[in-house]
Amino acid sequence: xxxxxxxxxxxxxxxxxxxxxxxxxxxxxxxxxxxxxxxxxxxxxxxxxxxxxxxxxxxxxxxxxxxxxxxxxxxxxxxxxxxxxxxxxxxxxxxxxxxxxxxxxxxxxxxxxxxxxxxxxxx
Amino acid sequence: xxxxxxxxxxxxxxxxxxxxxxxxxxxxxxxxxxxxxxxxxxxxxxxxxxxxxxxxxxxxxxxxxxxxxxxxxxxxxxxxxxxxxxxxxxxxxxxxxxxxxxxxxxxxxxxxxxxxxxxxxxx
Numbered sequence: 001x002x003x004x005x006x007x008x009x010x011x012x013x014x015x016x017x018x019x020x021x022x023x024x025x026x027x028x029x030x031x032x033x034x035x036x037x038x039x040x041x042x043x044x045x046x047x048x049x050x051x052x053x054x055x056x057x058x059x060x061x062x063x064x065x066x067x068x069x070x071x072x073x074x075x076x077x078x079x080x081x082x083x084x085x086x087x088x089x090x091x092x093x094x095x096x097x098x099x100x101x102x103x104x105x106x107x108x109x110x111x112x113x114x115x116x117x118x119x120x121x122x123x
Numbered sequence: 124x125x126x127x128x129x130x131x132x133x134x135x136x137x138x139x140x141x142x143x144x145x146x147x148x149x150x151x152x153x154x155x156x157x158x159x160x161x162x163x164x165x166x167x168x169x170x171x172x173x174x175x176x177x178x179x180x181x182x183x184x185x186x187x188x189x190x191x192x193x194x195x196x197x198x199x200x201x202x203x204x205x206x207x208x209x210x211x212x213x214x215x216x217x218x219x220x221x222x223x224x225x226x227x228x229x230x231x232x233x234x235x236x237x238x239x240x241x242x243x244x245x246x
Contacts, residue, residue, distance in 0.1 A: 032196070034193045034194075036191045036193060036204070039189065039191065041193075065245075066162065066242055068159045068162065068240045068242065070157045070159060070164075070238045070240065071157075072195065072197070072225060072237075072238060073155070073197055073200070073225070073227070073237050073238070074195070074196055074197045074200075077196070077197075079202075079223070079225065079238050079240070081159070081221075081223055081240040081242065083221065083242050083244060096244055098204075098206065098221035098242065098244065100202070100204055100223045100240075102195060102196070102202065104196070114195075114196050115193045115195060115196070115202050117191045117193065117202070117204040117223075119189055119191065119204065119206050119221070121206060121219055121221065121244040122188075
């Protein structure tokens, strides 16, 4: 497994899904998954899916600036660190953000998100 | 173990050491540790210590804005996600940064840094 290839493919899939079909993001998490979104923690597929679909904006577009990744030490696990900007529909300025994911291999040969931490970078 | 307490104590110790005695940071890493600094990867105590002490600035001051943490799934491991700003001596403007650490318990009851990813957030 090439962690860089896993990270790039995941990042493309995640933000494309976020921007076009946010309700489908729930499928990337499992019941032991945790999301920290701007300091608010939620755990488990249902709660995370509810948090993401309930965010107070509809149309958005993520633009990715950097992707870093490292093996996490957990068998086959990959840490992915992303920076980029988030353009909300109707807003003049894009918001800068940083986000990290801890990806864990599944029995089906794919990955799920065990850890997800998101922060806006206020200028 | 309270991951929030571990994260806060680590962050305070790490950036205080960085700002006052950078050469001592090497003691926080082990030979399987990885550092990605602005996209450049190094591995192992010696290489990471050399990278950090060789950064092209001397006096600096980190100011921390946010600390997020989650259990990493690796026995006792903690993921720490930090945002803040870095003031370099003689520079007018502070640089915004984001950084993540994966902390692993040691046999001595402390933690070492297995994963470290650092990025400046360009405005």
